[in-house]
Amino acid sequence: MKKSKGKPNSSAEKEFVFEFRAGKYNCILKVPLQFPVQVNISDLHGRLMLLHKIPCYVENELKSTLSSFIEKETTLDYDKEAEVALQRLTTGDVDVNQLASAWARSYAESTLEHARPEEPSWDEDFADVYHELIHSPASETLLNLEHNYFVSISELISERDMEIKKLQERQAAEMDKVMHELGNTLSDHDVNAVASHHFDAQQVLENKWTSELMQVTCIQKKEYQDWVVKLHQDLQKSNNSSKINEEIKVQPSQLSEEADSGARMFEEQPQxxxxxxxxxxxxxxxxxxxxxxxxxxxxxxxxxxxxxxxxxxxxxxxxxxxxxxxxxxxxxxxxxxxxxxxxxxxxxxxxxxxxxxFHFSCLEKQLEEVQQVLLYARVQRSSKQKEQFEIQKNGGDDKSKSVERNPSNILPGNxxxxxxxxxxxxxxxxxxxxxxxxxxxxxxxxxxxxxxxxxxxxxxxxxxxxxxxxxxxxxxxxxxxxxxxxxxxxxxxxxxxxxxxxxxxxxxxxxxxxxxxxxxxxxxxxxxxxxxxxxxxxxxxxxxxxxxxxxxxxxxxxx
The missing domain is CATH 3.40.220.10 (Leucine Aminopeptidase, subunit E, domain 1)
Incomplete structure (x- = not known):
């Protein structure tokens, strides 16, 4: 019967005995070990050498004997558990069919060829739909709709900038009056209070517009994605492609070529x-x-x-x-x-x-994800620096020590x-x-x-x-x-x-x-x-x- 790769379930204490000769003396080392052994063998060996002052010339022999003892006793524990399991199986204490089903289920869950195919996400489905539509006669309609949304956001931003500018002008005029009265009817405390009030007012106004822009952006994204999916479904259901193409071409386009005197325009510079x-x-x-x-x-x-x-x-x-x-x-x-x-x-x-x-997360969200990845990377680098420090304690050069002492440096190899x-x-x-x-x-x-x-x-x-x-x-x-x-x-x-x-x-x-x-x-x-x-x-x-x-x-x- 194939043994499990895990540790034995039973816990027992066993004594490890190691005999060695130190000069004219015969020495015996006896150490109680708890099985299954949870510690690293190399660490255990090092502690035994240090704690009992074992001579260095028997270091390798001790490690070899300790490893063999742990491996032998662990194998015996596995064999005992296997015998008990077989005995329960032969006496009928365990349902064979239930055991076989559990093994089959575990094998299927841990084997890639039996894994279920991943269901496509909404982003993948939308990407496929958009890619198909943008390479069809519907492309002009898609671009017109995107441009209309762009104009809407641009107008909202223009309104925001104008309101913030007016607030700043009012505050500048008010601050000029306060500074003019400084030393007469007003003190430095009054000036600081007015400046603090101005700052709070600007923060409130900016937060209000940030929230409104975010809300409008979310609404546009939802409307656009729903419309794209619906258009794709309508195109698949229709049989008269020429009629559909004609309908798409006559969709009203608001891509105005006329210059609007009040519009914000990017001047074409000679390039x-x-x-x-x-x-x-x-x-x-x-x-x-x-x-x-x-x-x-x-x-x-x-x-x-x-x-x-x-x-x-x-x-x-x-x-x-x-x-x-x-x-x-x-x-x-x-x-x-x-x-x-x-x-x-x-x-x-x-x-x-x-x-x-309409396809990816906004820039702020992407930057938040980058910050999370950056924090994780710093943790990983910190752990590597600690590992390097452990290596240098056991014998390393001065270069590795200088790297470890400066946490802003990256360890060699990155x-x-x-x-x-x-x-x-x-x-x-x-x-x-x-x-x-x-x-x-x-x-x-x-x-x-x-x-x-x-x-x-x-x-x-x-x-x-x-x-x-x-x-x-x-x-x-x-x-x-x-x-x-x-x-x-x-x-x-x-x-x-x-x-x-x-x-x-x-x-x-x-x-x-x-x-x-x-x-x-x-x-x-x-x-x-x-x-x-x-x-x-x-x-x-x-x-x-x-x-x-x-x-x-x-x-x-x-x-």
């Missing part, structure tokens, strides 16, 4: 762009597309409220590739705090809120530091982007002495690797590793930084062959909008020299 085609690889060469673009990083995320035909095509292209193997990614440079309260993170969160995401880490958010409500890589950087990227081993550069490598493993075929990368220009970023600084990033990205792209087998990709190098045209064209001339852009060779023959 500089250069495109190149390259072939990379040692033996099997893969074709890639490279672009150098001068634009604001959020231009790839914003929707135009009164968009041109080009904006509509971009929106359609983004929707068509939402559930595909050709996703678009964007690298956003942020600090190491996972929130949306300051800087570019706040601006990006504002853009993400302007249009309801291959990254805090500033080279990134987190990912998914979006269906951005103009040209499905995936945003939030790359954590610090002020060091503004210095001119970073190298190819800098955390920001290694973060780009890790991002490109994720792009290969998760079907992101188009990725936009900040070429200078900054989103805004500053005084220290001179022409030599820009040229040196661009050369470094170009060469590193080229090396990473050549590594892609081993990551994905060689798939054609598009890499967009983004430079800040404030950069000069002269600097842009200098960078444009540098790119083909580093990547060795393909050129057409014309052959002529003389007759």
């Amino acid at each position: 500089l762009e250069e495109s190149f085609t390259i072939h990379l690889g040692a033996q099997l060469k893969t074709m890639h597309n490279l672009r150098l673009v001068r634009a604001d990083v959020l231009d790839f995320c914003k929707h135009r409220r009164h968009g041109s035909s080009g904006a509509k095509l971009r929106r359609l292209q983004t929707a068509l590739s939402l559930y595909s193997s050709s996703l678009c990614g964007l690298v956003l440079l942020v600090d190491n705090r996972v929130n949306s309260y300051s800087g570019i993170k706040r601006d990006f969160a504002t853009v993400a809120k302007e249009c309801t995401d 291959g990254c530091t805090l500033n080279s880490e990134f987190y990912v958010s998914r979006h269906s409500n951005l103009s040209e982007v499905h995936v945003v890589f939030h790359l954590c950087v610090d002020d060091n990227v503004r210095s001119g002495n970073i190298t190819a081993r800098d955390p920001a550069i290694m973060g780009l490598r890790n991002i490109l690797k994720v792009c290969c493993t998760h079907d992101v075929t188009t990725v936009t990368v900040p070429l200078l590793l900054v989103h805004d220009m500053s005084e220290e970023m001179t022409i030599p600084w820009c040229l040196k930084r661009a050369e470094l990033v170009f060469k590193c990205v080229k090396g990473f792209m050549m590594e892609m062959v081993s990551w994905d087998g060689g798939i054609s990709r598009t890499v967009q190098f983004l430079v800040p909008k404030s950069i000069s045209e002269e600097m842009f064209y200098q960078l444009s001339n540098m790119l083909p020299q580093i990547f060795r852009v393909s050129s057409t060779l014309t052959l002529t023959s003389k007759h």
